[in-house]
Amino acid sequence: MTPAVKLTLAEVCRVLEAEVLTGGETLDATQVTVGAGADLMSDVLAFINPEAVLLTGLANVQSIRTAVIADVKALVYVRGKQPNADGVALAEENGLPLLCTPLTMYEACGRLYQAGLPPCLLPPRCAHDNDEVQTGI
């Protein structure tokens, strides 16, 4: 593993042999500092760091909404999956670049890791995770 690096989206695109679905004009200017792969959006919301590139096989509109909410810098669909036109429009509206790679999730993640892009830091368990839940409002 090479030391942790930041990658521009243009570099991500090259490493993943990806096609740009939207946001092509920002590829050189946008940097990502961590990578993540997930199909479960609940997990993405629970662990993803800001400035991440998210690889997913979930090509519905919820992947885009989740990415926007969680400050994901770019979304990469694996195995050639593509969102529908509504999804692309929503990403455009929110300035979220969308890429599409023919690679599998495993290989796409592996290539980015090999290029030096580190994984997300998992959040520490919160002190109040095991507290009694306050009921009554």
Added chain:
Amino acid sequence: MTTTKFRREFDVVGDDFAGAGRVSTEIKALLKRVGYAEQTIRRVAIAVFEAEMNVVMYARRARITLDMDPEGVRILVDDVGPGIPDIEVAMQEGYSTATDRMRQMGFGAGMGLPNIRRNADEFAIESEVNSGTRVRFVVHAR
């Protein structure tokens, strides 16, 4: 950052999977315009999004009330729906009553309520079976 307090209300419709997340996206944009710190905005946005998905997946409808002041952001999600029989069980990570359809959307992993709580500085929930659930949480500005 404004020094005034203000309130906005939003309606969420149950089972509207196509629109799910619209209100959270709007709230996130609003908080940006008001000028909260990025980390505060992100925590509110993630918590509201989880709450909105819960409404879409399980409830008939809900009113989301957003109160903003320089101290922080308070959210109340008040839904009309089946309610939660055992809140302590529902708060456990991984516990879920989700259907296949919900899971196909990438949700329903039993992370929603715990993730709201984790992103909030204050969290409270109450529920009545066959009536509805109220979730209130606060994210302090920093």
